[in-house]
Amino acid sequence: MDTSCPRFSVRTFGCQMNKHDAERVAGMLSAAGMHAADEVEQADVIVFLTCCVRENADERLEGQVASLKALKRRRPEVLIAVGGCIGQRDGTELLRALPHVDVVFGTHNLGRLPALLARARESSTPVVEVLGGSDEFTSDLPSEREHRWHAWVPIAVGCDNFCSYCVVPYVRGPERSRHAEDVVEEVRSLVADGVLEVTLLGQNVNSYGRDLYGEPQFARLLGAVAQTGIRRIRFATSHPKDLSEDTIRVMSQTPEVCRALHLPVQSGSDHVLESMNRRYTSSAYLGLVDRLYRAMPDLALSTDIIVGFPGETAEDFEATLDLVRAARFDQAFTFIYSSREGTAAAALGPRVPRDVAQERFDRLVSEVQRQALAKNKALLGSVQAILVEGASKRDATVLAGRSEGNKVVHARAPGDSPDSLAGTFVDVRITEAHTWFLSGELAGGHTGIQAG
């Protein structure tokens, strides 16, 4: 690497939207002549893309920025930029807790980062720019993808749902969809660039298009994206109240659309769901799950669950465990409720004591693990198409990749080094099921389709 070039480091917290934004920041800074630094200590520009969905993300940011104080003393020319949800929420306020930050930006002006950094370089005071909203989609910005065969594609930003615990509508603004032609055009050019898998992103993909076309058009968009020559389509996140029968049909009939669905339920108690403002009941959720499994018996289903929401009783929590057993999730992201200033739930009570929430959380995780293992065991003996990511972290002779259901799969790679198979599809017969991954052996070589 040319060590005379200025170097950058991008750190992200939180959701997939931030991972996508990180690829755009890397793309913009590379286009401006910078290189990615191997170590944060070597970087001349350090960018944090933040999340404020839960309190621990705030704490992590403060810890990480504070740990750069010594670096800033040694090399005062290093620029630290904080953007994303915390930048949007706090603006200038952020400088009180973190005075050695040079640039604060928000969720609506990622594309302005190079200009803001240039201004900070010239200025002796920090540069803060937070906008109320914008029509900009980050897809117009250059991108440096983490994997050459995978791309994140935003189809909508913002959210109108106002779940009572959630800050996203406040920091990301109202839902705005991208024109379907723009999405399809982007996927087409990604395919031409060797991309095999795209993940369509939105806070609630199922309401995609309502603002543009008067009614949701997600099923139609999926169908159109499937015509581009892309091999695999994933999407996140789906709000259960808006998942349409059309979308289920397109998922079940379109081979390019992965049979993997992230469908956050949050709670199994109707009383908690109502005070969360989720606008469905547990039986409506389970009815939907039933229709999904009938249409796609091999569907991999994942979810998000919050425990310790204000007013959650022991019975409410038992209802959540019952729902987890009935829905047979492949994976669940589990969270202890974190009160966020300005949200409706922040004013609700009674608060669930921390030790009670922790105990519920631990029981929930055990149940989720039991279900995940049972779902993985059901795959024993099956042949799964795996998109190889490279060698497994533990063993350089073992390849690791993802199945259609988004499960990590390991297989020994005789002859070929796993890294040479990265970005190709291989068939793997599953011989071992673990809670969070599967192992197997290559079945019938690989398809030879290589990302460009």
Ligand code: SAM
């Ligand atoms: N729009 C997506 C949805 O509705 O599922 C994702 C929103 S959020 C970034 C991802 C998850 O964080 C939510 O599904 C919820 O489980 C969790 N979450 C959001 N706010 C939270 C809070 N205040 N405390 C704990 N977990 C929270």
Ligand code: SF4
């Ligand atoms: Fe937050 Fe609910 Fe919107 Fe998801 S759907 S981003 S949880 S308000």
